[in-house]
Amino acid sequence: MNLRAPAWLDPWLPSGRTLVIAAPFAFLLVFFMVPFAAVLKISFADVRMGVPPYTPIAELRDGALHITMNLDHYATAVTDPLYVGSYLYSIEVAALTTLLCLLIGYPACYLIARSDPSRRNLLLMGVMLPFWTSYLIRVYAWIGLLKNQGLINGFLLGAHLITQPLRLYHSNWGLLIGMVYNYLPYLMLPLYAHLVRMDTTLLEAACDLGARPWEAFFSITVPMSRRGIVAACLLVFIPAVGEFVIPEILGGSNSLMIGRVMWDDFFVSTDWPSAAAATTAMVVLLLLPIAWFQRIQRREMGSG
Amino acid sequence: MKGANKRLGDAYLALVFLFLYVPTASVVVYSFNESQLVTIWSGFSLKWYRALANDREVLAAAWASLKIGLATACAAVFVGTWAGVVLNRFKRFRGLTLYTAMINAPLVIPEVIQGISLLLLFVALQEATGWPERGMFTVWIGHTMLCVSYVAITVQSRLAGLDESLHEAAEVLGATPLRVFFDITLPLISQALISGWLLSFTISIDDVLMTAFLSGPDSTLLPMVVFSRARLGLNPEINALGTLFIVLVTVGVVIGNHFMLKRQHRLDREMSLALSQGGRGGGDGSPAVLQGAQDESTTRHRPHSIG
Numbered sequence: 107m108n109l110r111a112p113a114w115l116d117p118w119l120p121s122g123r124t125l126v127i128a129a130p131f132a133f134l135l136v137f138f139m140v141p142f143a144a145v146l147k148i149s150f151a152d153v154r155m156g157v158p159p160y161t162p163i164a165e166l167r168d169g170a171l172h173i174t175m176n177l178d179h180y181a182t183a184v185t186d187p188l189y190v191g192s193y194l195y196s197i198e199v200a201a202l203t204t205l206l207c208l209l210i211g212y213p214a215c216y217l218i219a220r221s222d223p224s225r226r227n228l229l230l231m232g233v234m235l236p237f238w239t240s241y242l243i244r245v246y247a248w249i250g251l252l253k254n255q256g257l258i259n260g261f262l263l264g265a266h267l268i269t270q271p272l273r274l275y276h277s278n279w280g281l282l283i284g285m286v287y288n289y290l291p292y293l294m295l296p297l298y299a300h301l302v303r304m305d306t307t308l309l310e311a312a313c314d315l316g317a318r319p320w321e322a323f324f325s326i327t328v329p330m331s332r333r334g335i336v337a338a339c340l341l342v343f344i345p346a347v348g349e350f351v352i353p354e355i356l357g358g359s360n361s362l363m364i365g366r367v368m369w370d371d372f373f374v375s376t377d378w379p380s381a382a383a384a385t386t387a388m389v390v391l392l393l394l395p396i397a398w399f400q401r402i403q404r405r406e407m408g409s410g
Numbered sequence: 411m412k413g414a415n416k417r418l419g420d421a422y423l424a425l426v427f428l429f430l431y432v433p434t435a436s437v438v439v440y441s442f443n444e445s446q447l448v449t450i451w452s453g454f455s456l457k458w459y460r461a462l463a464n465d466r467e468v469l470a471a472a473w474a475s476l477k478i479g480l481a482t483a484c485a486a487v488f489v490g491t492w493a494g495v496v497l498n499r500f501k502r503f504r505g506l507t508l509y510t511a512m513i514n515a516p517l518v519i520p521e522v523i524q525g526i527s528l529l530l531l532f533v534a535l536q537e538a539t540g541w542p543e544r545g546m547f548t549v550w551i552g553h554t555m556l557c558v559s560y561v562a563i564t565v566q567s568r569l570a571g572l573d574e575s576l577h578e579a580a581e582v583l584g585a586t587p588l589r590v591f592f593d594i595t596l597p598l599i600s601q602a603l604i605s606g607w608l609l610s611f612t613i614s615i616d617d618v619l620m621t622a623f624l625s626g627p628d629s630t631l632l633p634m635v636v637f638s639r640a641r642l643g644l645n646p647e648i649n650a651l652g653t654l655f656i657v658l659v660t661v662g663v664v665i666g667n668h669f670m671l672k673r674q675h676r677l678d679r680e681m682s683l684a685l686s687q688g689g690r691g692g693g694d695g696s697p698a699v700l701q702g703a704q705d706e707s708t709t710r711h712r713p714h715s716i717g
Contacts, residue, residue: 126496127503130489130562131496134509134513137528137531137555138512140531141530142527143531144527144530144531144534145526214423217419232427233430236434238609238663239656239660240616240652240655242636242640243651244433247433247437248433249643249644250440250644253449255449255450257449290430350619351619351637355641365520365522365619369622382526385527388523392520395518407566
């Protein structure tokens, strides 16, 4: 404890405060920010056979520094129909997922937040428990429900609602159901936190003044929980764009999301520069929603 | 009218919970099914559990994943707590915006992006220095990166909800910042640390993308095995494995929650007791959480200064 540096070193040593801040800062910098530099670097390289499977960008040849930057992969990433189609499809799926999660989750959060405290904790734990259960197993579980001989089709056939089994497994429907199922808790937790903190006196005032419950809900509850809604939606939308496991297990062969394209670039065609260019394109695509999310989070922390 | 509305609400909630729990319940039920065709019930049997116990690939992968999971959970709690405390205690320093951004962004950034970029960093590093080889170490770093933000945010929000006066009291009583942290802060946020640890462990144990990108040829981890089998469709052994998982986690969370709630009640009671006595201007009933900070400093300061 009493390790002291010699006094003459003092002005050169960082203060304890600086060190305490610098340690986690450096960790995040090295393992979160610096990797993006590596992505940028490799996105300008060329594919080659060998280890590593890309060419160097800067080379010292005959005493001169040669810098070769290949922009082809970017051209492909923004014009090739395969890439562009997968961005659009990913955004479509993510947006639909977010919307459905909101439509299902908002009323549920509202009901939980308004129920009596003893029940509230139990219900909240019910929402949280899926977080702890294996994500992979929960996605896998849907195969058994969605298959042609699965539970859903079995139920519908048994109830004579359909005569032919619906094609759900390995289809866009299966993908969407799996996405909503998996992301619903992500939406519900932050939304619930907002709704439960909300001041109810305004609602009571509105009701006293003769507003119908529905009017009060749309003119007071919804506007007041706007920030919570946006944060929760972004928490679903952004990661959903890059989802890989769910389309891979439940989606069809035409459910080509960007995560899959990147995976194939990497593991199937070993085209690392293309994967890196697609990564950069994806970061640029998501920059705006991420910045929005950051702003909300910062305000939350400030007020929390 | 009111009663009808309430019943409607309850029915809706029941439907939502049905949606959340029927899939997992079906995994559990069908893990005891005798038939190879998972969704056709042909009788109760434990044979898939026996098959699992003899599946060397799964056992080896589970063992490796267990080690990575434990290492990840510990590292994530260590780094995440540190990061969260800095976020809470230091309101102003150069680079604060970047710092908060680096903590918040991993919560939403798609894992493919993080996985590819970390892999490319390690490859570039290996090219330059010959280290690190892709394997357990790189997976460990990747998994830790996935979890650090969760821990940091949990810790920071728990700290934000704490009563500042406890820290001030300890400082007034002459405790060094390090001592304040270990004797006051740490016990008070232990709940956040435990849940962060458990969450990190579960994230690590079934993460597909980071593992796929960062693991080398030497290490086959459990999520990779489960994923490659689930890709092929239903597999009764995976049902059995999933059931073990679900049972373990549910029991763990329920027990953990029970104890945390109990502890929280005790802390709250002691706190209100201490505050009420302090308000009346005396008494030796100091809260347990302050005991550590006091035992050394009481000789120099009078404990009554807390109130």
